[in-house]
Structures are given as structure tokens and as C-alpha cells.
Amino acid sequence: MQNTTYDPTIIHAWLAAPVRQQRFNSRPLHLVQPKQFRHDPSPPGYLESDASWSPQWVHTLVRRVLSGLTIPTHIIPGDHDFKPRSLDAYHRALSADRLPKAATINGHRCLFLDIVSAGAGGPDFQIGAEQTQWLEHELVQAEHNRFPVAVFMHAYPGDLREDSHEIGNLFARHRVAFVDTGHTHYNELLNDGTTIYAATRSTGQIEEGPVGFSIVTLDRGVASWRFKPLETGWPFVMITSPADYRLIIDPQSSSQVIHRPFQIRAKIWGSIAPGSVVWHGDDGIEHPMSPVADEPCV
Incomplete structure (x- = not known):
């Protein structure tokens, strides 16, 4: 330095x-x-699965890839996981935790949301009253404990069918540091003056270049984001x-x-x-x- x-x-x-x-x-x-x-x-980013693929096959493939990782893994569902109108196969194949859930990681409070299972499938994203109440309680406690907060959800709050403004205002009011999403199929960054929002493109998106993944850091309140191509x-x-x-x-x-x-x-x-x-x-x-x-x- x-x-x-x-x-x-x-x-x-x-x-x-x-x-x-x-x-x-x-x-x-x-x-x-x-x-x-x-x-x-x-x-x-999330997984983009074609309708002709069976969810079981897709989830088996993902599980095989994740098994090679030595770092902790947290998984959230997207609308393609909910195509059968159930997340049972998703949970069974990936041993994914039920959501919502919270974890404190290196002094940061990480909140993982499910915005698909309360809806009717496809882009009908809903967070539901019970999960909203849970989210607000977690944000209040994190603010009290002076923990910076990162939220992980499949799509932006603006994509929610109901209560999108309420959730966005909730993030702003409690100064959520970072909201990480997918769904858009594109790499995107949004700064609303209070919170940084990011989306990582689908692994099947070819318009922006080769496949890869994003890395986010939160360092003393500073959010940074980069995309790393696998190649x-x-x-x-x-x-x-x-x-x-x-x-x-x-x-x-x-x-x-x-x-x-x-x-x-x-x-x-x-x-x-x-x-x-x-x-x-x-x-x-x-x-x-x-x-x-x-x-x-x-």
C-alpha cells in the first residue's frame, strides 16, 4: 500500500x-x-436450461460441477428450476438449503432469498409476506450489529410482480451494500446511490463473449465486481x-x-x-x- x-x-x-x-x-x-x-x-449467473432437457439431468450436471469445489457453496433457485412448478427435484438433486436463509461470513450478513416458489412459474417472481417479514427482521438486526449486508436473489426487486417498490425501499432504507442477481442473461451493474445491484449473464449467453463467472468483493464497505471468462x-x-x-x-x-x-x-x-x-x-x-x-x- x-x-x-x-x-x-x-x-x-x-x-x-x-x-x-x-x-x-x-x-x-x-x-x-x-x-x-x-x-x-x-x-x-445462473443456469439456463432448454425446455427439452430434463430438470433431473440438468441438476445432476450442476451437482457434478459443484462437487469439485473446495469452497462453501450457497445455491438459490431461478425460474428454470421451477419449471416443474416444484423445487423438490432441485432440492433433492443439489442438497440445497431451504430458503430464505442467512449466514454471517467474515463480518458480513448474507441473505439468500427464494422468489420463484411463491409464484406461478416463469417470470412470476414473488417474495411473499412471510419472507418479506423475515427479510425486514434480518436487515434490522444486521444494522443493529453493524454488519454490511449482501442479498442474493434470482432477479431484481423491480422484477417482482408485487411489492417491488417496498423491497427496493427496504434495501435502500437499511443501506444494503450489494444485491447479486441473475435472470437477465447479461452482465449488468446498477448503482442507485445507496445499493449496488449486479447481474451475471447466463452460461449459455453467447452475445457477450465466452462463458465465465463473476466475482464480487466487499471490502470495508466498498463493492467491486469483475467477470472472469473461463478461458x-x-x-x-x-x-x-x-x-x-x-x-x-x-x-x-x-x-x-x-x-x-x-x-x-x-x-x-x-x-x-x-x-x-x-x-x-x-x-x-x-x-x-x-x-x-x-x-x-x-
Whole structure:
């Protein structure tokens, strides 16, 4: 982490993580992630299944893929899972938890919602009175405990057939940090000034490029989002603070908007620990970064 004294309103920062390519050669690989920060605080996926596929076959395929993961997995249903007008096969095949459910993960309260089973199928998304009451209780408790909140649901609140404004206002009132969705079949980001909403495109969507997945980070109130195509290599580098200027929700926060001096934080995923990590701004001068205590690379 390195302090700086840049003057431009928008700062372009790049992060490079050199690692050894043990399988191919000994030359270092530099992965670069461009990111834009605002300096002046003044106002400025899910599975897509074809109807001809049996739900049992699709869920078996998903279970086989998930079995290779070593990280905890949380699953939420989409409208394609509800095509039989029941989630029984979904729960049976994937051993998925019944929703809603809540989990505290690294000081963040994560809420997982079911917006399909209360509806009539297809895009008839409904959250229901009982789940709405549960959600409001969880948000009140999280706010009391000072836990940032991330919500996981299949579609945006605006896609709900009923109470869409009520749910959106509930998220805003309790300052939910991030709402992660799917359904749209496209990568999307929305900043309503209080909450960041994101959608990750379907694995079958070919208009935006190769298949992949998204990674979201919440770092001291800063939300970041990146899409990683499966065909790209590792490590995967993600600047987690300061915020990309398009995702700022608190212009007064020093972790979101650059105030001199400032600190850059990043996360690196990969099986090989980088020998060194540096960042540089528009002047091209490299600044070394150091590991954060008790927050190792994954």
C-alpha cells in the first residue's frame, strides 16, 4: 500500500502481480486490471436450461460441477428450476438449503432469498409476506450489529410482480451494500446511490463473449465486481479499494473516494502466491504493495 499525491479528478490505476509460469517458462506474467477512481468527492449467473432437457439431468450436471469445489457453496433457485412448478427435484438433486436463509461470513450478513416458489412459474417472481417479514427482521438486526449486508436473489426487486417498490425501499432504507442477481442473461451493474445491484449473464449467453463467472468483493464497505471468462488464466487480480468511481455510494468515505493520502487494497486468487505485487498510476511509476495481515490470498 502506497500513499500518493495525484491531482487529476479521475485516476487510472493498474495492478500487476508477477508470478512464475512453472508449467511453461520462467518468465514472470503480469496481470493488469485497469480501474478508475474518483478523486473529487463533489457530485459528479445462473443456469439456463432448454425446455427439452430434463430438470433431473440438468441438476445432476450442476451437482457434478459443484462437487469439485473446495469452497462453501450457497445455491438459490431461478425460474428454470421451477419449471416443474416444484423445487423438490432441485432440492433433492443439489442438497440445497431451504430458503430464505442467512449466514454471517467474515463480518458480513448474507441473505439468500427464494422468489420463484411463491409464484406461478416463469417470470412470476414473488417474495411473499412471510419472507418479506423475515427479510425486514434480518436487515434490522444486521444494522443493529453493524454488519454490511449482501442479498442474493434470482432477479431484481423491480422484477417482482408485487411489492417491488417496498423491497427496493427496504434495501435502500437499511443501506444494503450489494444485491447479486441473475435472470437477465447479461452482465449488468446498477448503482442507485445507496445499493449496488449486479447481474451475471447466463452460461449459455453467447452475445457477450465466452462463458465465465463473476466475482464480487466487499471490502470495508466498498463493492467491486469483475467477470472472469473461463478461458483466461490465473492469478485473478481485483482492486477492492478505493471504489471504482461508478460504484461509489458514499462520497464522504475515504475508502471509496480518494483523499490524500490514500491506500490501495487488492485481492488475488490463484494456486501460486505472487512473488511481488505493484501498482502504478498514469505516471507509470510502480509502487510496491504488501500483504494485509490475516487476509491471505485465496
